[in-house]
Amino acid sequence: MNNVNRLDCVIVLAAGEGTRMKSSTPKVLHSIAGRTLLGHVLTAVHELSPKEIRVVVGSGREKVEEHLASVSPKAITVFQEHRGGTGHAAQLALADLGKTGTVLILAGDTPLLSSSSLTQLIAAHNEGGVAATVLTAELPDPTGYGRIIRSDNGDLLRIVEDRDASETELQIEEINSGVYVFDLAKLQLSIGKLINSNAQGELYLTDVIELLRKNGDRVLPVITPDSVEILGVNDRVQLAECAALMRDQINDQLMREGVTMIDPTTTWIDATVKIAPDALIYPGTALSGSTTIGKGAVIGPRSTLIDCTVAEGASVLESYCTGATVGPHAKVGPFTFLRAHSVLLSGSKVGAYVEMKNSTVGEGSKVPHLSYVGDATIGEGTNIGAGTIFANYDGEKKYPTQVGNHVRLGSNTVLVAPVSVGDGAYTAASSTITEDVPAGAIGVGRSKQRNVLGWVLRKRPGSKSADAAQSSAEKGKPTS
Ligand code: UD1
Numbered sequence: 001m002n003n004v005n006r007l008d009c010v011i012v013l014a015a016g017e018g019t020r021m022k023s024s025t026p027k028v029l030h031s032i033a034g035r036t037l038l039g040h041v042l043t044a045v046h047e048l049s050p051k052e053i054r055v056v057v058g059s060g061r062e063k064v065e066e067h068l069a070s071v072s073p074k075a076i077t078v079f080q081e082h083r084g085g086t087g088h089a090a091q092l093a094l095a096d097l098g099k100t101g102t103v104l105i106l107a108g109d110t111p112l113l114s115s116s117s118l119t120q121l122i123a124a125h126n127e128g129g130v131a132a133t134v135l136t137a138e139l140p141d142p143t144g145y146g147r148i149i150r151s152d153n154g155d156l157l158r159i160v161e162d163r164d165a166s167e168t169e170l171q172i173e174e175i176n177s178g179v180y181v182f183d184l185a186k187l188q189l190s191i192g193k194l195i196n197s198n199a200q201g202e203l204y205l206t207d208v209i210e211l212l213r214k215n216g217d218r219v220l221p222v223i224t225p226d227s228v229e230i231l232g233v234n235d236r237v238q239l240a241e242c243a244a245l246m247r248d249q250i251n252d253q254l255m256r257e258g259v260t261m262i263d264p265t266t267t268w269i270d271a272t273v274k275i276a277p278d279a280l281i282y283p284g285t286a287l288s289g290s291t292t293i294g295k296g297a298v299i300g301p302r303s304t305l306i307d308c309t310v311a312e313g314a315s316v317l318e319s320y321c322t323g324a325t326v327g328p329h330a331k332v333g334p335f336t337f338l339r340a341h342s343v344l345l346s347g348s349k350v351g352a353y354v355e356m357k358n359s360t361v362g363e364g365s366k367v368p369h370l371s372y373v374g375d376a377t378i379g380e381g382t383n384i385g386a387g388t389i390f391a392n393y394d395g396e397k398k399y400p401t402q403v404g405n406h407v408r409l410g411s412n413t414v415l416v417a418p419v420s421v422g423d424g425a426y427t428a429a430s431s432t433i434t435e436d437v438p439a440g441a442i443g444v445g446r447s448k449q450r451n452v453l454g455w456v457l458r459k460r461p462g463s464k465s466a467d468a469a470q471s472s473a474e475k476g477k478p479t480s
């Protein structure tokens with residue numbers, strides 16, 4: 001943004017109660033596509049590089065302030081104790097603000113607003129040399145919104161709220177988006193003159209328009225080319241609508257950038273996720289948080305990845321992964337549960353019904369079936385037999401296990417940590433390993449098998465098993 005269009009301040013109105021959400025969470029802290037509603041608004045605002053950001057908070061103040069500290073630490077919060085209307089909220093924010101410059105005012109519950117639309121609005125305001133510029137939209141169903149009353153030459157005369165509008169005014173389809181750019185000096189002169197003689201008994205920020213007109217100032221309405229952007233969230237139906245619209249925006253952009261999606265309507269990707277070209281995403285997949293997907297990786301169907309890194313050419317099939325790093329050409333799934341700090345190095349594989357946390361699987365190593373792997377370091381070229389359990393917990397503390405390179409663990413091995421298995425070592429199937437296995441050794445940790453001959457005939461006489469054993473004996477096979 002060039003200097004001419006630099007804003008002195010952005011005021012975000014976010015003190016409303018959000019009653020219709022019926023929630024213990026403040027409305028602006030509800031999330032879509034991995035960011036809160038307020039977080040989306042602030043992401044767009046940050047791109048404008050304003051000198052100052054003020055957020056008017058009220059309902060759920062502590063939670064909103066705590067959230068702001070992480071998403072917009074430099075924002076100043078202004079506390080509105082009682083809901084006195086958008087005009088009252090603006091008065092509080094303007095109280096100790098400079099007397100000249102340009103200010104943008106918008107609400108904290110319009111997550112789809114883009115920074116480019118805001119930039120265009122500010123540019124139109126500066127070019128017009130007007131006292132205020134209002135972003136408007138034409139909606140087929142304008143119910144609930146303030147209506148735009150224009151003069152014959154197209155200037156904005158006033159905004160009338162839905163509840164205060166006459167029958168004729170209610171027919172107007174051009175509505176107020178609640179996004180405004182003001183000349184600060186002129187706004188400061190008018191903001192104190194608001195009165196609450198309206199259906200809600202509140203001070204309406206929208207009434208400033210008429211006050212400015214009475215001063216002989218011009219106000220410019222600018223129609224948004226994309227009316228979807230101004231949609232606000234007041235209840236959970238609108239929350240879901242906005243989430244679906246944002247999902248489509250995100251998916252469309254990713255597909256244009258070279259990502260293949262088999263079914264974009266069931267693919268939910270957070271605004272914070274990054275995906276390289278030629279990745280292939282199957283239906284029912286949700287990618288969230290700081291997840292990044294490398295070139296040509298294949299994800300899904302039905303996979304959830306939260307804060308994961310998946311490298312080039314890797315695949316994650318029907319799995320749930322959080323905080324995991326999947327190396328180049330590594331394979332995950334189907335039906336794998338990767339938890340925090342699971343690291344799969346290049347070409348490794350973690351397969352069906354395996355749960356893993358805080359463990360590294362070395363290059364080309366495999367944990368193909370039915371295992372729990374916790375606090376383990378596995379070397380390269382190693383195979384972990386089906387059903388192997390890394391018993392890392394003694395009921396009080398967790399302990400690590402090391403498995404070397406080119407190890408072969410027999411099926412159903414239980415490694416009781418802390419323990420290590422040296423390079424090239426084996427374990428016998430079904431061994432419980434409580435002592436270190438040196439390199440090249442085979443660890444055998446099970447009792448020797450003994451067969452009690454004739455047991456079935458003696459203990460289960462007349463059973464089908466006994467009959468089978470009997471006829472086997474008659475055919476000459478040994479039973480006793
Ligand atoms: C407002 C506009 C309306 C516009 C609509 C667009 C007014 C009077 N009306 O109506 O013309 O079409 O937005 O969505 O401004 N807030 C506070 N403190 C208050 C009251 C509200 O901070 O005392 C905040 C709310 O948290 C919200 C924003 O201001 O983020 C707008 O308030 P809301 O009650 O949603 O206004 P609308 O009735 O939607």
Ligand code: MG
Pocket residue numbers: 232234
């Ligand atoms: Mg609203």
